[in-house]
Amino acid sequence: MNKKIAVLAGDGIGPEVSEQAIKALDAIADRFDHQFTYCHAAVGAIAIDRYGDPLPAHTLKTCLNSDAVLFGAIGDPKYDNDPNAKVRPEQGLLRLRKSLGLFCNVRPVTTYPKLLHLSPLREDKVRDVDFVIYRELTGGIYFGDRGRNEDRTEAFDKCEYSQAEIERIAHLAFQAAAKRRGQLMLVDKANVLETSRLWRDTVGKMAPQYPDVQLEYMFVDNAAMQLIQYPKQFDVILTSNMFGDILSDEASVLSGSMGLLPSASIGSDIALFEPIHGSYPQAAGKDIANPMAAILSAAMMLDHFGLLEEAKTVREAIYTCLQEDIGTADLNTSLQYSCSMVGDLVSGFILDGKKALNKDKLNEQTSTII
Numbered sequence: 186m187n188k189k190i191a192v193l194a195g196d197g198i199g200p201e202v203s204e205q206a207i208k209a210l211d212a213i214a215d216r217f218d219h220q221f222t223y224c225h226a227a228v229g230a231i232a233i234d235r236y237g238d239p240l241p242a243h244t245l246k247t248c249l250n251s252d253a254v255l256f257g258a259i260g261d262p263k264y265d266n267d268p269n270a271k272v273r274p275e276q277g278l279l280r281l282r283k284s285l286g287l288f289c290n291v292r293p294v295t296t297y298p299k300l301l302h303l304s305p306l307r308e309d310k311v312r313d314v315d316f317v318i319y320r321e322l323t324g325g326i327y328f329g330d331r332g333r334n335e336d337r338t339e340a341f342d343k344c345e346y347s348q349a350e351i352e353r354i355a356h357l358a359f360q361a362a363a364k365r366r367g368q369l370m371l372v373d374k375a376n377v378l379e380t381s382r383l384w385r386d387t388v389g390k391m392a393p394q395y396p397d398v399q400l401e402y403m404f405v406d407n408a409a410m411q412l413i414q415y416p417k418q419f420d421v422i423l424t425s426n427m428f429g430d431i432l433s434d435e436a437s438v439l440s441g442s443m444g445l446l447p448s449a450s451i452g453s454d455i456a457l458f459e460p461i462h463g464s465y466p467q468a469a470g471k472d473i474a475n476p477m478a479a480i481l482s483a484a485m486m487l488d489h490f491g492l493l494e495e496a497k498t499v500r501e502a503i504y505t506c507l508q509e510d511i512g513t514a515d516l517n518t519s520l521q522y523s524c525s526m527v528g529d530l531v532s533g534f535i536l537d538g539k540k541a542l543n544k545d546k547l548n549e550q551t552s553t554i555i
């Protein structure tokens with residue numbers, strides 16, 4: 186298979202983790218005889234510095250000419266303390282989502298047996314947690330009209346949804362639930378918000394088309410609590426843009442490290458794959474960031490291409506590394522591996538299986554990096 190991949194590595198640790206994801210993709214290409222070509226383009230703060238625009242026209246063009254986008258991270262502390270800044274890195278990501286029509290954000294949350302002790306929750310609460318959040322990504326309050334009155338003492342952000350916007354993501358969420366454990370939880374605030382009531386009406390009317398899926402409803406405040414109290418109950422969560430933003434960050438800590446969680450943003454054509462962690466500027470350039478979320482995002486890309494065996498191989502590589510205590514500093518493994526070394530080992534496993542993880546050889550190479 187031939188695929189063109191736009192690489193938007195972005196800011197902070199984005200470039201170094203994306204590099205490891207590319208190593209894993211190259212190993213897959215080698216082993217399964219595919220051809221992946223990469224085209225790099227600037228996004229985020231680095232694009233503002235170079236071109237005055239977080240999403241320059243040529244970057245968007247590169248994405249539109251590709252089959253998929255591998256995204257690193259965006260954000261720079263110099264923008265964090267000035268929410269009024271006219272040009273901000275986040276605008277690049279939001280415009281990219283809108284321009285590529287990426288209406289559906291998929292964030293799987295899985296825990297790994299070896300890492301349960303890192304979770305802020307008790308091990309028995311997080312063991313076997315396995316759910317996925319379907320977050321609407323191009324509508325709602327994120328993209329509604331906003332503004333201030335004349336003397337700037339009042340402000341508004343409008344939240345709007347159409348039935349069509351709800352239906353297209355709901356179909357994907359129902360389909361996902363049908364392939365998993367058959368439970369779909371619509372999370373909303375239908376006791377207060379009219380848009381939420383439209384979500385309930387619309388999704389409820391679709392349920393008979395998916396007889397194998399059990400549809401349930403939960404208010405978002407309760408969902409925030411249930412995610413902490415009993416996260417195992419969830420299979421597929423479907424929700425609007427802002428609720429999904431908040432709940433997916435909350436859910437991301439369950440597995441013990443944000444550095445493990447991938448995401449996919451899909452629409453009708455080109456899709457984008459991105460680790461859910463941010464740009465972690467304190468670690469930038471130090472080769473200490475966890476590349477696993479970026480590598481697992483590449484696995485989601487392979488799934489999207491229909492390369493299921495290949496995607497499974499990447500996940501197996503990560504799982505095996507974790508079982509063998511291989512990981513970066515955030516995972517508190519006995520030995521601490523650098524970002525690039527984890528990338529090498531994952532791609533080594535993809536090509537040669539477990540013998541690539543030979544402990545004696547590794548002990549020689551591993552230093553006290555941190």
Ligand code: IPM
Nearest residue numbers: 259275276278279430433461
């Ligand atoms: C995310 C991020 C973005 C969002 C920011 C960077 C605009 O938090 O992808 O969840 O709010 O959607």
Ligand code: MG
Nearest residue numbers: 430431433434
């Ligand atoms: Mg977020």
